Amino acid sequence: MTGRRIVPALVAAAVLATPSAHADSQYKLLVLAIPNKYHYEYIPVARDSLERLAKLHAFEFTYTNKTEAFDGDLAQYAAVVFLNTPGEELNAAQRAHFEAYMRGGGNAVVVHRAAITPPNGWVWYEKLVGRSFKIHPFLQTAAVDVVDRGFPATFGIPPRWIWSDEWYETTNPYNVAIHPVLNVDESSYDPTRIWPGQVATGMGRDHPVSWYHRHEQGRVFVTLLGHNVEMYRDPQYLAHLMGGIWWAATGKGQR
Incomplete structure (x- = not known):
């Protein structure tokens, strides 16, 4: 999952990082979306969906596949969104800049x-x-249970949600305390169904697939959901994502 396949047309579209324009925007996001071997088709679709959400909810965003955005003024952004793009893409100076942003009260999705x-x-x-990736079985349909009904990333989805995704297994080597938002019910899929030569065992009853916590001086929202391009057209998934973005950017909406 670490290889990269650059698709010229998608890259060209992603480079156009013109911020969405709103006269009375509430806040601004930086969205980093870099194509890689398994995740590239989502890029223009996610951008279109974010454009609609931005118009509906009166916020702005800069959408880019260039890490050079982290060389600039991060303080202008209420939150930075790593969209299917891990922080390892940043160079040493950009990593230091992002760390300083979080220590200064910046937020992340x-x-x-x-x-x-x-x-x-x-x-x-x-x-x-907040968690470290271990492995995941084949993409499968499963039942997702809402753990925290008072968190905005759950407001647009049912208490027990049918969803199909890669059910990441994670570990906690640094003993980070998180607040689970969604758990996947492992009895509703086969955690061991994986490629030959690999082993997945599941995580048992405690298998969070979305959570929030504080890091440095900022808010962090994490969702492990979002593998396929069609997910970025799905109203319930977008409601889940929008709720997490809203909370990370503003700290509001939590009961």
């Missing part, structure tokens, strides 16, 4: 592939995510 980073490659980022 981590989506699906962005939660996967090489062990010990950037421990600070692993702690920001």
Whole structure:
């Protein structure tokens, strides 16, 4: 899952990082979406969906596949969204700049592939995510249970939600405390169904697939959901994502 296949047309579209324009925007996001071997088709679709959400909810965003955005003024952004793009893409200076942003009260949203980073490659980022990726079985349909009905990322989805995704297994090597938002019910799919030569065992009753916590001086929302391009057209998934973005950017909406 670490290889990269650059698709020229998608890259060209992604480079056009013109911020969405709103006269009375509430806040501004930086969205980093870099194509890779398994995640590239989502890029223009996610951008279109974010454009609609931005118009509906009166916010702005800069959508880019260029890490040079992290060389600039991050303080202008209420939150940075790593959209299927892990922090390992940043160079050393950009990593330091992002760390300073979070220490200064910046916020982050981590989506699906962005939660996967090489062990010990950037421990600070692993702690920001809150969990470390272990493995995942084949994409399967499963039942997802809402753990925290008072968190905005659950407001647009049912208490027990049918969803199909890669059910990432994670570990907690740095003992980071998180607040689970969604758990996947492992009895509703086969955690061991995986490629030959690999082994997945599941995580048992405690298998969070979305959570939030604090890191440095900022808010962090993580969702491990979002593998396929069609998910970025799905109203319930977009409601889940929008709720997490809203909370990360503003700190509001939580009961």
